[in-house]
Structure formats: structure tokens, C-alpha cells
Amino acid sequence: MARATGDILPDSLIHKILSYLNPEEAAPMKIISKTWLQAWLMTKANLVFEVHSRKHIRIVDKIMEIYRDRKFPIDKFIFQSVREFDSREVFLLFDKWLGVALQNGVKDLVFRVPGFSYHFPIFKVLASKSLRKL
Amino acid sequence: MASSTTGEKKILTLKGGDNEEFILEESLVLQSELLKNMVKEERVSSIPLPSIKSKTLVKIIEYLKKHAELTPSNKEEFKNFEKEFVNVVLEELLDITVAVNYLKINGLLEFCCQAVADRIKDKSVEAVRKIFRIESDFTPEEESEFRKETPEAFEGDLDDTTN
Numbered sequence: 083m084a085r086a087t088g089d090i091l092p093d094s095l096i097h098k099i100l101s102y103l104n105p106e107e108a109a110p111m112k113i114i115s116k117t118w119l120q121a122w123l124m125t126k127a128n129l130v131f132e133v134h135s136r137k138h139i140r141i142v143d144k145i146m147e148i149y150r151d152r153k154f155p156i157d158k159f160i161f162q163s164v165r166e167f168d169s170r171e172v173f174l175l176f177d178k179w180l181g182v183a184l185q186n187g188v189k190d191l192v193f194r195v196p197g198f199s200y201h202f203p204i205f206k207v208l209a210s211k212s213l214r215k216l
Numbered sequence: 217m218a219s220s221t222t223g224e225k226k227i228l229t230l231k232g233g234d235n236e237e238f239i240l241e242e243s244l245v246l247q248s249e250l251l252k253n254m255v256k257e258e259r260v261s262s263i264p265l266p267s268i269k270s271k272t273l274v275k276i277i278e279y280l281k282k283h284a285e286l287t288p289s290n291k292e293e294f295k296n297f298e299k300e301f302v303n304v305v306l307e308e309l310l311d312i313t314v315a316v317n318y319l320k321i322n323g324l325l326e327f328c329c330q331a332v333a334d335r336i337k338d339k340s341v342e343a344v345r346k347i348f349r350i351e352s353d354f355t356p357e358e359e360s361e362f363r364k365e366t367p368e369a370f371e372g373d374l375d376d377t378t379n
Contacts, residue, residue, distance in 0.1 A: 091310075091348060095317045098325070102333035110369030113341045113362045115350050141365070 096121040159183040232270035249320035302331035346376035
């Protein structure tokens, strides 16, 4: 008789267990295995990012790519940048993330970046059907 | 024997993994969505549950009985029972949780998942892997990147005993 092991623990059950942890407690669990990472991402329908450095930009990008590729639903997307970015490369990433959020059904969107050099793609955002709060 | 003592009540037999049989009133098992469907659609009177240990089944039946007796006046008592119910060694708790998930006993499942979450939340990644007997399927590069990004995840409580 097999006991409750990783391979017989169904994905939905991992997701359920993770949903009983607060975000800080749940975050380390994504490292356990790919199945746990997926389950963790599913609990993170609310994406809240605060960016301080270039390194953070890379991390956000990686997460957004996973959400894009696996079409995980996003309820809330809050992005806040503490420092100013003025490179076109980063702006393209901003565009890309907003695109992913909108495509994955974001309902609440908050996007704060200091400075005026980034042109928020307002028309693209307003065209979204799922959005209810901006 | 069962039919003579229970009159009109329908009787159902559950067969645990080690072939032990449990005879109980059908109304009790209706708390399980899975069994409810089996009983309603297929009109079976004996249900084999080979993936569930008898020991686990005994615990679950104990819960079903207590839950069936739940009234507004013994709510407190039931809450205490629930607390005691999950106060077992971790390995047993996992067996119960997996079985309850399979049987789809919703209220109890919520409670078990909360209990499992409470037990693993302070543990290190390594400890949780050992508890669930999971081998990491990340590449060594990904793994070392995780270690760099979230070193605290690898600290935590290293205790991986399931007792």
C-alpha cells in the first residue's frame, strides 16, 4: 500500500494545501518540484510586484512568461517601480507584461512607474473586456 | 445480522485496502460525493476502496458518524473533535487527506488541508520533499538559481519526520 507520496498527491490537492498558506509561507514551496511550482502559480492569481532593480525586472519577466505560456488566470496585476527606468528595452517588457495580464483576464490593474518616459498603452488597456478597475 | 437490526435503513459495505469490511448505514456515506454518486447511479451495496487503508477508513467513518450527529447545541464539542481528529502523526494525516480528497468529503477536506498546511509551513524545502517523497525535477542550474534567489527557503525547519 502506497502512502501519501508526491506522485500520488493529486495536483488539485497540492493547490488546496498551498491555498491555506499565506503568501510568504507558500512562496518557498514552489521550489519543491515542477508540480508544486505550477500549483503555487495557480494560487497566485493576484500578482503584486515592487521593483527596485534590474534584477527584479528579470524575475518579473520570468514569472509573466510562465503565466503567458501556461495561460494561468490573473485576477489582479499590481506593478510598482521604485526606481525610474528609461530604457526602451524595459518599456517593451512593460508592454509585454500588460499584454499578458490583459490576455489572461486581469480585472484590477495598477501600474506605477516614476517619471514620464514610459508611454502607458492606454488604448490597448481600455479595449480589454475583463478589466473593471484601473 | 445487519439487516435485521436496522429495519428500513439501507446498509452499505465499504471494503478497505486490506480487505477489511465496514458495514454502515447508507445515509452516512452520502456525505462523500464520490460514494453518493456510486450509490445513486449504480445502486451498489458494496464498494471496494483498495487505495484506502483500513486504519484510514476507520478514522473517516468515525468522522462521518460525528458529523451526522452535529447539531447547533454540540457545535463546540464537534470543533474539539475536529481538532483532535487531525492531531495524528503527519503520515497518517496525509493518508487521511488523500483519501478524503478521493472520496470528496468537502468540509473535512478543507479542514485536513488546513492542518497539513499548518504542519509544513515552517519546514525547509528539503524537509517537505522528504515528507512527500518528492525528488526535485529541476535542473541543477535552476536549483542553484532558486538557492540564490530565496536562500531562506532552504533554511527553515529541517525536521522531516512524519511523526
